[in-house]
Amino acid sequence: MHLKLRQLSHTLAVWRHGSFRRAAAEQHLSQPALSRSIQNLEESLGVLLFDRQTSEVTPTVFGEALLRRAEAILAEATELEREMRLMKGLDIGRFSVAMGVYPAEMSGNRALADLLRAHPGLCLRSQLRHWRDVERLVRDRQVDIGFGEIGHLINAPGLRVEPIGRHEMLFFCRAGHPLLARDALSVEDLDAYPFAGVPIPARVAHLFPRNCHVDEVTEGLIPPILLEDLTAARTVVASTDAFGLASPLQIEPWLRSGELATVPLRASWLRLDYGFIFLASRSLSPATEAFTVLVRQIEREVEERNRTLADALFQGLNPGA
Known part of the structure; x- marks a missing residue:
């Protein structure tokens, strides 16, 4: 059985109009072409979908069952196409990240704020977790990316690790x-x-x-x-x-x-030693890539500021001066 979305659309049109002729006009098809589409669907399913013996075409019991599902399927397909289009531009979509406490404070939270400011329609889920839990959530596909301790993950099977932050503490x-x-x-x-x-x-x-x-x-x-x-x-x-x-x-x-x-x-x-943790077999979404770019930009600034402040503190200088 091979259902096609256009066949479901044709079936709904016939049901709405109660006529193959009017349904064909709505779908911008010839009446024979629409009839063939419905017949092909009926042959694929092995049932009749419409009673054609009366002056008005009406659905059979099989047709009623199909119609109950067809409208929802087409609505979901339309929504899926819309989400795919919009996700390409980051106007909507979903992004999830698990972060360790230190990288979240150093740059992660700020990168999330910048990401949402640029793309306010993005649906975000951020979790602050223990460094071991960050790895687990990535492996279990519960988040798109991890941002945490990576010292124990170099050459870890199934993961791709990118060092990002190495700061004095x-x-x-x-x-x-x-x-x-x-x-x-x-x-x-x-x-x-x-x-x-x-x-x-x-x-x-x-x-x-x-x-x-x-x-x-x-x-x-x-x-x-x-x-x-x-x-x-x-x-x-x-x-x-x-x-x-x-x-x-x-x-x-x-x-x-x-x-x-x-x-x-x-x-x-x-020293802090953290970075991005990806599942090696999983491609990155546009939102994930945008997040990594923002983190890298922030980290360049953070690294310099943290080093300068550390030197000042241990030279006995007043950090407030």
């Missing part, structure tokens, strides 16, 4: 914290205070303060104060003796206000 604490009174610090000095933040990737687990514990499944570090996002971490750190982890840009306003301070410990291994 620092430990931060509240103003007046005991750590700020010491002349020199080592990573071991941090062990006396709880770390507040999101899970830390396995690639730096052996270098991180020892007051966290390693997850047996992901091998990542779980902080003693586990939080969902950096907003919560900044709030907790500002009011307790906990310390947090961020890029200089992510805490710059709080450094300027004096609410937070930089822990005087600079470590070469303390």
Whole structure:
């Protein structure tokens, strides 16, 4: 059985007009051509669709069943064609992304805002997830693209990974914290205070303060104060003796206000390492490609600003100057 959309359209026209002649005129066909189209459909289905014995053509029981579905099928086909046309121009369509906490704050959220400003009809779904969950959502085809930690994904089967962000990070604490009174610090000095933040990737687990514990499944570090996002971490750190982890840009306003301070410990291994995560077998939608272009543009600016601010902080300069 091979149903064709034009045959369904012809069938609906005959039903609406109750006449092959009037239906043919509406469809811009000759009456014999329309009749052949309906007959071919009937032969394909093995049933009669119209009772032609009366003065007005009426649907049979089979015709009524077909007509109930035909209108919805044609409506869906028309809508699908429209969506395909509009998606090419990003005027409508859908885009989904899963992002880690750090890349979302550095450039991801800003890129989404720029994308929606340029294409307000786009239907967007953004998820802020643990770095392992970002990979899983991409593999399960639940999102179009992942934007997160990639250190564990280089040469991962089935995935295409593009490095994007590699930024210096620092430990931060509240103003007046005991750590700020010491002349020199080592990573071991941090062990006396709880770390507040999101899970830390396995690639730096052996270098991180020892007051966290390693997850047996992901091998990542779980902080003693586990939080969902950096907003919560900044709030907790500002009011307790906990310390947090961020890029200089992510805490710059709080450094300027004096609410937070930089822990005087600079470590070469303390860096963000994130990028795009694609399913290798899946082609990118126009919305996905537009998002990646925007992120790359923003990251070029962010990289320079973050490096300049980090140098200023560790040279003892006031970031608010």
